[in-house]
Amino acid sequence: MDKIHTEPEDDIAVDPTVHVTTVYGDDWQSDTTSIGSSLYRGLEENGRRYQTLSHKEYLVPSDEKQFETYEAGHLVALIMDSDQDNPLFRAPIENPKHILDLGTGSGNWAIDVADMFPEAIVRGVDLFPPPVKWVPPNCILEVDNIAEDWTWNEPQDLIHMRIMIGSFDDKEWDRVYQQCYDNIRPGGWIEQLEASPYIECDDDSLPSDNILRTWGPTLAACGERAGRPLGTMDTMKEAFRKAGFVDICEKEYKWPLGPWARDQKYKEAGTVNYHHWMSGMEGWAMWLLCKFGAPKPWSQDEVIVYVAKLRNELKNPRYHTYERARRVWARKPFPEEIAGRDRDNEGVTIKVEE
Numbered sequence: 001m002d003k004i005h006t007e008p009e010d011d012i013a014v015d016p017t018v019h020v021t022t023v024y025g026d027d028w029q030s031d032t033t034s035i036g037s038s039l040y041r042g043l044e045e046n047g048r049r050y051q052t053l054s055h056k057e058y059l060v061p062s063d064e065k066q067f068e069t070y071e072a073g074h075l076v077a078l079i080m081d082s083d084q085d086n087p088l089f090r091a092p093i094e095n096p097k098h099i100l101d102l103g104t105g106s107g108n109w110a111i112d113v114a115d116m117f118p119e120a121i122v123r124g125v126d127l128f129p130p131p132v133k134w135v136p137p138n139c140i141l142e143v144d145n146i147a148e149d150w151t152w153n154e155p156q157d158l159i160h161m162r163i164m165i166g167s168f169d170d171k172e173w174d175r176v177y178q179q180c181y182d183n184i185r186p187g188g189w190i191e192q193l194e195a196s197p198y199i200e201c202d203d204d205s206l207p208s209d210n211i212l213r214t215w216g217p218t219l220a221a222c223g224e225r226a227g228r229p230l231g232t233m234d235t236m237k238e239a240f241r242k243a244g245f246v247d248i249c250e251k252e253y254k255w256p257l258g259p260w261a262r263d264q265k266y267k268e269a270g271t272v273n274y275h276h277w278m279s280g281m282e283g284w285a286m287w288l289l290c291k292f293g294a295p296k297p298w299s300q301d302e303v304i305v306y307v308a309k310l311r312n313e314l315k316n317p318r319y320h321t322y323e324r325a326r327r328v329w330a331r332k333p334f335p336e337e338i339a340g341r342d343r344d345n346e347g348v349t350i351k352v353e354e
């Protein structure tokens, strides 16, 4: 088994040919600053730092504040599946050799999976260099744009994505799923966990005119105007099927927002999710509202005031609020299955987990 040792973040592999001309203009060669450090510097806008690798803007900042949010989101996902032997993913892979985490953020999932499978090589890839100084020796964190052509050679046992909503338009999503399919070995798995931007409530504890109810529709409308639909959790299953995956399974969640639930697991998840939202909301909203807010783009101050009001309401433990989330995992068929399916003209099976 190959072992690849990853050096600290200064040595993260960067493809210097990617978007050099589009991001830095044609006179980039005259710049004395290295491309690597430009990537770390990112682009400052409305008080936040954004990635500069892709010429297409990604809506969430890549800065310390948001990395904190990613840690909290990771924890919420783990707590919600803490009754599972493996809370990191559901795909039934055995003795994996190659695992890929697309849009790895701060690399937390990739690092945990590398620890769980020391014999596997786990790659995490993101537009912005993940803010970690040390990773397990079998974990590689790379900077690359997954909307472009992929260059990995090894067939993957598992490709994973989490909270990637708003990253792509519909066409780009199709291409990402197709590249997942092409890069997974026959019999290998894809898995994606996504959450909804809507704040929901099953009883009357959240008044119908509460500002928290405006968050989901406001952001979803901005996402539509931006050409980045935020309904990925409801579209990914069909997208898997369209890409050719079979044995599609799903698990639905309600991630509580706040410590209001009785059950200990939900109480803990809700407490961490509260921090996830408190630290995350400004970053989730800033780009969308400042570029695509209605009736006209909002100012930075307007976003800050809106988020402050939302935060204030989120503090109310009497509101039984939550967000929906869904995990979907599916298998790439073997060539003989594809031949058989074409012969029999069979559909695919969709299993729904309780």
Ligand SMILES: C[S@@+](CC[C@H](N)C(=O)[O-])C[C@H]1O[C@@H](n2cnc3c(N)ncnc32)[C@H](O)[C@@H]1O
Binding pocket: 051, 054, 058, 060, 062, 070, 071, 073, 074, 102, 103, 104, 105, 106, 108, 125, 126, 127, 128, 144, 145, 146, 147, 161, 162, 163, 164, 167
């Ligand atoms: C909301 S974060 C989620 C991070 C991580 N998956 C997690 O759950 O903690 C989405 C990540 O996807 C990355 N991303 C978005 N578009 C990308 C692209 N085209 N190529 C690579 N990474 C991308 C962003 O930079 C960001 O770090």
